[in-house]
Amino acid sequence: MDAAMKPNGPAKVAKDEDAIAMLTADHKKVKSLFGDFKKLMDQEGADDQKVALVKQICDALKVHAEIEEEIFYPAVRKAINDADLMDEALVEHAAAKDLIAQLEEMEPGDDLYDAKVTVLGEQIDHHVKEEEGNMFVKAKSAKVDGAALGAKMAQRQAELRSESEGEGKAPTKSSAHKTSSASG
Numbered sequence: 001m002d003a004a005m006k007p008n009g010p011a012k013v014a015k016d017e018d019a020i021a022m023l024t025a026d027h028k029k030v031k032s033l034f035g036d037f038k039k040l041m042d043q044e045g046a047d048d049q050k051v052a053l054v055k056q057i058c059d060a061l062k063v064h065a066e067i068e069e070e071i072f073y074p075a076v077r078k079a080i081n082d083a084d085l086m087d088e089a090l091v092e093h094a095a096a097k098d099l100i101a102q103l104e105e106m107e108p109g110d111d112l113y114d115a116k117v118t119v120l121g122e123q124i125d126h127h128v129k130e131e132e133g134n135m136f137v138k139a140k141s142a143k144v145d146g147a148a149l150g151a152k153m154a155q156r157q158a159e160l161r162s163e164s165e166g167e168g169k170a171p172t173k174s175s176a177h178k179t180s181s182a183s184g
């Protein structure tokens with residue numbers, strides 16, 4: 001049993017969290033959610049769990065992309081003088097958002113559902129490597145003010161999370177109440 005360590009504590013707004021540490025923690029969390037999804041792919045009857053997990057993944061990624069685009073990227077763009085790198089990150093976000101939007105309209109039984117989650121995970125993996133291996137390194141050496149940015153980002157993150165929780169409160173009966181239209 002691995003009850004000793006629970007790394008995913010509640011999402012607290014740390015007062016003086018560093019921006020890069022915050023984004024890196026997001027990456028780690030989302031990576032582990034994709035890992036959880038992979039396990040569900042081998043299980044029968046895991047549709048409800050998939051729905052919940054994919055919602056968690058999509059919500060987390062949307063908030064993450066938003067705080068990067070609104071706050072982190074503009075500051076880094078000014079500091080590091082590598083417009084190509086920053087542009088590529090935006091294009092990667094756009095591609096991820098497109099897959100997220102598709103997944104939000106889908107259900108686990110749909111064609112390509114698992115594949116889309118898997119590909120989204122692969123895109124995010126790539127994105128994480130670019131950020132952690134390149135952009136964050138450059139931001140650090142350009143002395144981007146991680147504490148000031150982190151404070152802004154934490155505040156915005158909390159706002160966005162409470163917005164998406166509000167949306168999630170609406171009861172759905174999609175899985176309990178399936179209307180199967182007989183084909184043929």
Ligand SMILES: [Fe+2]
Nearest residue numbers: 023064068131
């Ligand atoms: Fe990121």
